[in-house]
Amino acid sequence: MxxxxxxxxxxEDNAGDAYLFGKALEEAELNFALTVxxxxxxxxxxxxxxxxxxxxxxxxxxxxxxxxxKHGGDExxxxxxxxxxxxxxxxxxTSSSPWPPRLxxxxxxxxxxxxxKPPDLDSFLAIGAQLKxxxxxxxxxxxxxRPVSPI
Amino acid sequence: xTSSPPDAxxxxxxxxxxxxxxxxxxxxxxxxxxxxSWNESAERIFGYTAAExxxxxxxxxAAPDRIDEMPDILxxxxxxxxxxxxxxxxxxxxxxxxxxxxxxSPVKDATGRIVGASKIARDITEQVRAGERLxxxxxxxxxxxxxxxQTRDWLETMLKGIGDAVIATDANGRITLLNAVAESLTxxxxxxxxxxxxxxxxxxxxxxxxxxxENPAGRALREGRIVGLANHTCLTAKDxxxxxxxxxxxxxxxxxxxxxxxxxxxxxxxxxxxxEQRLTALRDQLVxxxxxxxxxxxxxxxxxxxxxxxGAYASWLRRPKNQIEGRYxxxxxxxxxxxxxxxxxxxxxxxxxxxxxxxxNFLGPGIRWIQAVYVPxxxxxxxxxxxxxxxxxxxxxxxxxxxxxxxxxxxxxNTDLNQFAFAASHDLQEPLRMITSYSQxxxxxxxxxxxxxxxxxxxxxxxxxxxxxxxxxxxxxYTQVTAGGQAAGEPVDLNxxxxxxxENCKATIxxxxxxxTRDPLPVVPGHNPHFMQLFQxxxxxxxKYRSERPPRIHVxxxxxxxxxxxxxxxxxxxxxxxYHPKIFGVFKRLHGSTIPGTGVGLAICQRVVERGxxxxxxxxxxxxxxxxxxxxxxxxxxxxxxx
Numbered sequence: 001m002x003x004x005x006x007x008x009x010x011x012e013d014n015a016g017d018a019y020l021f022g023k024a025l026e027e028a029e030l031n032f033a034l035t036v037x038x039x040x041x042x043x044x045x046x047x048x049x050x051x052x053x054x055x056x057x058x059x060x061x062x063x064x065x066x067x068x069x070k071h072g073g074d075e076x077x078x079x080x081x082x083x084x085x086x087x088x089x090x091x092x093x094t095s096s097s098p099w100p101p102r103l104x105x106x107x108x109x110x111x112x113x114x115x116x117k118p119p120d121l122d123s124f125l126a127i128g129a130q131l132k133x134x135x136x137x138x139x140x141x142x143x144x145x146r147p148v149s150p151i
Numbered sequence: 152x153t154s155s156p157p158d159a160x161x162x163x164x165x166x167x168x169x170x171x172x173x174x175x176x177x178x179x180x181x182x183x184x185x186x187x188s189w190n191e192s193a194e195r196i197f198g199y200t201a202a203e204x205x206x207x208x209x210x211x212x213a214a215p216d217r218i219d220e221m222p223d224i225l226x227x228x229x230x231x232x233x234x235x236x237x238x239x240x241x242x243x244x245x246x247x248x249x250x251x252x253x254x255x256s257p258v259k260d261a262t263g264r265i266v267g268a269s270k271i272a273r274d275i276t277e278q279v280r281a282g283e284r285l286x287x288x289x290x291x292x293x294x295x296x297x298x299x300x301q302t303r304d305w306l307e308t309m310l311k312g313i314g315d316a317v318i319a320t321d322a323n324g325r326i327t328l329l330n331a332v333a334e335s336l337t338x339x340x341x342x343x344x345x346x347x348x349x350x351x352x353x354x355x356x357x358x359x360x361x362x363x364x365e366n367p368a369g370r371a372l373r374e375g376r377i378v379g380l381a382n383h384t385c386l387t388a389k390d391x392x393x394x395x396x397x398x399x400x401x402x403x404x405x406x407x408x409x410x411x412x413x414x415x416x417x418x419x420x421x422x423x424x425x426x427e428q429r430l431t432a433l434r435d436q437l438v439x440x441x442x443x444x445x446x447x448x449x450x451x452x453x454x455x456x457x458x459x460x461x462g463a464y465a466s467w468l469r470r471p472k473n474q475i476e477g478r479y480x481x482x483x484x485x486x487x488x489x490x491x492x493x494x495x496x497x498x499x500x501x502x503x504x505x506x507x508x509x510x511x512n513f514l515g516p517g518i519r520w521i522q523a524v525y526v527p528x529x530x531x532x533x534x535x536x537x538x539x540x541x542x543x544x545x546x547x548x549x550x551x552x553x554x555x556x557x558x559x560x561x562x563x564x565n566t567d568l569n570q571f572a573f574a575a576s577h578d579l580q581e582p583l584r585m586i587t588s589y590s591q592x593x594x595x596x597x598x599x600x601x602x603x604x605x606x607x608x609x610x611x612x613x614x615x616x617x618x619x620x621x622x623x624x625x626x627x628x629y630t631q632v633t634a635g636g637q638a639a640g641e642p643v644d645l646n647x648x649x650x651x652x653x654e655n656c657k658a659t660i661x662x663x664x665x666x667x668t669r670d671p672l673p674v675v676p677g678h679n680p681h682f683m684q685l686f687q688x689x690x691x692x693x694x695k696y697r698s699e700r701p702p703r704i705h706v707x708x709x710x711x712x713x714x715x716x717x718x719x720x721x722x723x724x725x726x727x728x729x730y731h732p733k734i735f736g737v738f739k740r741l742h743g744s745t746i747p748g749t750g751v752g753l754a755i756c757q758r759v760v761e762r763g764x765x766x767x768x769x770x771x772x773x774x775x776x777x778x779x780x781x782x783x784x785x786x787x788x789x790x791x792x793x794x
Contacts, residue, residue, distance in 0.1 A: 016585045023592075096581040119584050119620050121591035 006032045009059040011043045028128030040071025047079040062091045090138040176272040198244030214240035228268040250279040318415040338389030358383035368413045371400035452536040469515035485514030499525035499537040520548040576627040587616040625751035632758040645672035652686040665702035675783045681759040688752035693721035720778040726771040
């Protein structure tokens with residue numbers, strides 16, 4: 001069965017983690033196109049469709065690491081919130097910290113899920129399945145159905 | 152008088168003239184009491200003429216209350232008795248009452264028969280009256296003599312009874328009186344002393360120098376006023392004894408104002424001297440006690456002067472005692488310091504005990520921190536000053552300041568260290584995750600392509616990183632106990648914490664067949680995650696360090712004063728007492744890799760308990776199970792006894 005191509009934007013400064021995210025998506029057997037941006041400055045440009053990202057397609061899913069160089073993940077998240085192009089695009093927040101990030105009410109309502117980076121490989125690879133769920137929920141939402149689990 | 156031969160009997164005429172010439176009334180009466188003869192003197196005395204009386208009863212003459220005696224007298228005379236100088240009262244013709252002396256004799260006839268009585272009556276009224284006046288005078292005399300004697304007796308008694316010695320002299324200073332006390336003090340008897348010059352008996356000198364002291368009596372006589380004795384006067388008694396005395400001399404005057412002598416009053420003051428000496432001894436003791444004290448002690452008077460100071464006080468003010476005692480406080484410690492402590496001194500003078508700690512700028516030692524106690528002193532109900540005990544706490548204050556500064560630094564360092572530990576344990580997670588993930592990826596992706604040796608190496612890497620991950624996680628949890636802040640937190644129901652812990656350990660409990668029970672647990676103030684750590688670690692340990700038997704774990708709670716003492720008792724392998732002090736240290740472990748663990752769990756428990764103001768300890772012996780006790784402050788009136 002020909003699977004629909006899923007565009008995933010990963011904002012992640014750790015190349016190792018970026019690779020593992022790719023592995024995780026593979027594990028979930030998704031037909032995906034992964035764009036990795038490794039700093040906040042570039043990420044902001046992408047969201048706003050500026051500079052080299054002018055005319056770039058809007059992704060189906062954003063995975064955002066909160067700890068970013070130059071501009072923090074929270075700034076990127078804010079830009080996404082304010083972008084009409086990104087409306088309805090599910091955003092997953094991730095980080096290495098064992099504790100959930102401190103988010104404002106607005107931020108919380110905008111994000112689809114928080115997924116901490118698990119300490120072992122198997123758990124990490126299982127993130128793919130979670131992302132698949134998020135995509136399905138996003139699709140359901142777009143079709144007017146209630147999301148199964150927001151966060 | 153007509154001469155007649157002495158031998159010849161007197162003639163009747165002669166006798167009759169004798170009768171007529173006699174000054175006395177000569178009366179005769181018959182046995183019936185009728186007057187038979189009445190001479191001229193009788194007429195003169197009684198006022199009746201011979202014609203009026205002769206033949207009439209003699210009883211006319213009787214005084215109203217003497218009528219009865221007449222028959223009696225007549226009766227006795229009739230029997231031949233003679234009554235001589237019988238004093239009685241008779242009444243004259245004009246009614247006057249006369250004092251009469253009567254001599255009544257019987258009159259016999261030639262045959263010797265008593266035929267009547269002759270009576271010689273003499274008017275003794277004047278005599279009697281004079282006698283009576285004399286008697287009155289005499290009585291008055293007797294009475295005044297008695298009064299004088301009484302006065303004298305009274306004075307003597309007083310002089311005897313008086314506690315003071317009294318010596319009186321005349322105007323020439325010669326002794327006229329020496330009372331009993333004076334006798335015993337001087338050693339002179341009054342009889343020997345009287346008439347002697349005062350100086351001979353009352354020998355006085357200066358108690359200390361022995362020099363002769365002027366006798367106050369001399370001055371009193373000379374100056375005509377009361378003279379007191381100088382202090383430290385000693386009386387030398389007759390036997391040489393020296394007695395400390397205290398005296399005064401007062402002149403006494405006659406009604407016209409001339410000085411008649413002097414009265415010297417003195418007393419033995421040996422007892423008072425002894426008391427003074429005891430007082431001096433006491434003062435010396437006080438001085439030596441206060442001098443040996445490290446605290447500076449002083450007594451000040453209500454006019455803000457130093458009365459005395461202890462050695463420590465003097466040396467603290469950098470002055471010898473004699474430059475402090477008696478001086479004004481203001482002059483000794485300086486205007487500035489005086490004004491600084493003045494309010495405290497004034498409060499002490501209101502009778503209040505004052506305690507204070509302050510910084511004072513003293514003239515001698517400079518700016519010092521002092522801790523002082525002022526105790527007011529009283530004399531006859533009036534505050535007359537205070538006793539001050541002063542401790543110089545400047546060094547202590549400085550040490551405290553240094554300690555505070557050091558503590559502050561320590562706290563900052565602790566915070567830094569904690570932040571460092573947090574950052575380290577947090578930020579190390581990421582690279583560690585890389586190593587873990589990629590070594591696992593290596594195993595997974597190259598399964599079968601690595602030779603056996605390489606595969607073992609990669610497994611060891613994985614194993615090592617897993618252990619390191621656990622360590623970092625626990626270390627992070629440990630730093631978070633403090634990072635949670637010092638706030639008291641909210642009431643936490645430990646029954647719920649217990650329940651949640653059981654949920655978390657469900658797998659192990661089922662697997663080991665453990666029974667985990669509890670007493671009703673209290674609600675205590677704190678942070679829920681911290682209590683979770685505490686219970687998780689203690690119950691987790693009890694399950695982990697089990698013996699061959701199925702674990703029996705009980706959580707007890709006992710209220711002790713303001714605290715709860717909780718205990719987690721198990722029947723596990725126990726802990727050798729020699730290791731008890733070590734087990735709460737970070738990364739301290741008693742077991743090798745046979746029982747997994749990081750050695751941070753109990754350190755976290757200790758941190759949670761101590762942060763809450765309690766303490767934690769263990770009671771255990773190897774092979775006999777262990778009980779971990781910890782105390783937690785109780786929260787008032789909110790003890791939950793849930794299921």
